[in-house]
Amino acid sequence: MGIKVVVSFSGGKDSMLSLHKAISQGYEPIALMTTVNKNKGDSWFHDISANLLKQVSSATSIPLLLVECDGDNYESIFEAALKNMKNLGAEACVFGDIDIEHHRQWGEDRCKNTELKAIFPLWQEEREALVKEFIDLGYKAIIKKVNLKNMNADFLGETLSYDLLDKIRETGSDVCGENGEYHTFVYDGPLFSKKINLKNTGEVINENTLVLGVY
Known part of the structure; x- marks a missing residue:
């Protein structure tokens, strides 16, 4: 082991x-x-x-x-x-x-x-390359939280994909969200024996941040 x-x-x-x-x-x-x-x-x-x-x-x-x-x-x-x-x-x-x-x-x-x-397995890897590797491996991550200074509420609830990365880039945000532009929750992927089914309970506004309520 x-x-x-x-x-x-x-x-x-x-x-x-x-x-x-x-x-x-x-x-x-x-x-x-x-x-x-x-x-x-x-x-x-x-x-x-x-x-x-x-x-x-x-x-x-x-x-x-x-x-x-x-x-x-x-x-x-x-x-x-x-x-x-x-x-x-x-x-x-x-x-x-x-x-x-x-x-x-x-x-x-x-x-x-x-x-x-x-x-630190990810240290000094290129940010965008890491997000694409994550997607290519088959992981699924929903955008759970966005900083309204960088991105709008439309991104909440979206699952990361190459197309979504392009849309994130268009806002001027880091596609990896490493500066706090957005945060995710991973609900499926190679390490998962089963997908986690999410239910949307709406949005919670907290200062300059929107948090998606899911359970």
Whole structure:
């Protein structure tokens, strides 16, 4: 068996692709670790419900660790969760960061403090090439959240495709959404034993961001 890893998992395309690549490189994921907003119950950054994350865990046959935290104690609770995973056999943590240096540094610092190795399977790959690789592998990701400073509500609920990437590019946004233009939820793909059926509950407006309610 390969080196056991915990995956810092958002539910979005980059973390799913990093999981896919880590497995292809021989690593053995023992858990998907997702931070959830203690006050809302949804995942941080992507606003994905615990119910959907549990369905991903079931479909991929990888255990899910939901880590409740708030903005004040995020780092310390993240590290406590990593220590817990280390006690369960994890030797490293997989992150989906691509090329933003301070994001990588954050992950490396958390791992350094918990004596784990930090693994970045997507690091320094070309952004658009990664999105296209994700699509070509057969993964399906719905746009769950958009920043209205970059993109409009029409993109919500759309599944990533080459045509959609062209439309995203036309807005002037990064097609990978690496600057926070949009966030996704992956509901099907090679690692899934079954597709997750999504139901649209409408849109939630939060400042300059639109979040699609799905369950």
